[in-house]
Amino acid sequence: MILMNDFKAEPLPIREAMQAAAARVFESGWYVLGRELEAFEREWATVCGVDHAVGVGNGMDAIEIALRALDIGPGDEVITTPMTAFATVLAILRAGATPVLADIDPDTALLSMDSAERCLTPQTRAVVLVHLYGQVRNMPDWVDWCAQRGIALVEDCAQAHLAAQNGTTAGAFGAAGAYSFYPTKNLGAIGDGGMLVTREQALAKRAATLRNYGQSVRYHHPELGLNSRLDEIQAAILSARLQWLAEFTQRRREIATAYRMGINHPEVRLLTAPEAESAHVYHLFVVCCEARDALQAHLQAHGVQTLIHYPIPVHQQPPCLDMRRDPHGLGHSEYHAARCLSLPCHPQMSDADTAAVIAAVNDFSPG
Numbered sequence: 001m002i003l004m005n006d007f008k009a010e011p012l013p014i015r016e017a018m019q020a021a022a023a024r025v026f027e028s029g030w031y032v033l034g035r036e037l038e039a040f041e042r043e044w045a046t047v048c049g050v051d052h053a054v055g056v057g058n059g060m061d062a063i064e065i066a067l068r069a070l071d072i073g074p075g076d077e078v079i080t081t082p083m084t085a086f087a088t089v090l091a092i093l094r095a096g097a098t099p100v101l102a103d104i105d106p107d108t109a110l111l112s113m114d115s116a117e118r119c120l121t122p123q124t125r126a127v128v129l130v131h132l133y134g135q136v137r138n139m140p141d142w143v144d145w146c147a148q149r150g151i152a153l154v155e156d157c158a159q160a161h162l163a164a165q166n167g168t169t170a171g172a173f174g175a176a177g178a179y180s181f182y183p184t185k186n187l188g189a190i191g192d193g194g195m196l197v198t199r200e201q202a203l204a205k206r207a208a209t210l211r212n213y214g215q216s217v218r219y220h221h222p223e224l225g226l227n228s229r230l231d232e233i234q235a236a237i238l239s240a241r242l243q244w245l246a247e248f249t250q251r252r253r254e255i256a257t258a259y260r261m262g263i264n265h266p267e268v269r270l271l272t273a274p275e276a277e278s279a280h281v282y283h284l285f286v287v288c289c290e291a292r293d294a295l296q297a298h299l300q301a302h303g304v305q306t307l308i309h310y311p312i313p314v315h316q317q318p319p320c321l322d323m324r325r326d327p328h329g330l331g332h333s334e335y336h337a338a339r340c341l342s343l344p345c346h347p348q349m350s351d352a353d354t355a356a357v358i359a360a361v362n363d364f365s366p367g
């Protein structure tokens, strides 16, 4: 079976580097908020081209903390997409703000600026822009759009490690970027992990306070925060795994290129290719098909695992049925959710695996 992720197939040197990193932490006797985290925060800030990075417990908390550090909360509206991990919207709710859902662009599945425009009100304070599937697009336009309206741009970079447009990396465009290091992400820990990146020192300081109960200095709590810290062991392991990230990203791009060249089924539609190679890191390679469920069953029968990101848009989840949204509706998100399918696209896939996926897709007959 060609899997969506295959950690056991990773090269032995990665396993050894992770074991060495973990051993270092055991021997240090220091497990939370120590030197490993400080080192990895510096490394990840450098990767993102920003001055500050604050390790947190997971990607969802990174979004919540970013919003709270920007003083966004009750009474404030935050525009985002319903075609995302539920965590994006849950983070906005947990910050106490009101999510407002804008529709997607059907060619990329990314937030539509026209739809976002229709969602604006005097209460709008931020856009949480999700770099879905690993793509960064139209970032100069989004930066200008937000600046002209006096609202904050928060980037959900959970799927977009190393994605860059015009030399700027995901997380460095807006006021803050929120990363997840969940194991399946392009850079993944061996458990939960996340990071907030920002160019603004004051915001980083506030985020560091918020992740640690709202504690400014030991036993002083100027505000109410979370317990959301990136453990030393995860930080050490992420540092070790970071050495492979560029190579693995390149491999994902090679697989995506092979898919774009090889998949030619008339009923399988690909999303628009990025303008520049750097702008897509292919966390997921997504195709669309009217007979999506039949295609998925066909691929499964031919030894290809697939997943759906996402089968139910956020506004159709039971707690979100009344959530505010574009007055024109969220038709493109609903259309996409019913047709999208994620093919395996991970760095351990061989050329033969990639060819087998292409052959299986092209061989599909909807019946």
Ligand SMILES: Cc1ncc(COP(=O)(O)O)c(C=O)c1O
Binding pocket: 058, 059, 060, 061, 084, 085, 087, 088, 130, 156, 158, 159, 179, 180, 181, 182, 192, 193, 194
């Ligand atoms: C787009 C997006 N945002 C946010 C998250 C939340 O990250 P985490 O699972 O680390 O909380 C994820 C991960 O599932 C994601 O894919």
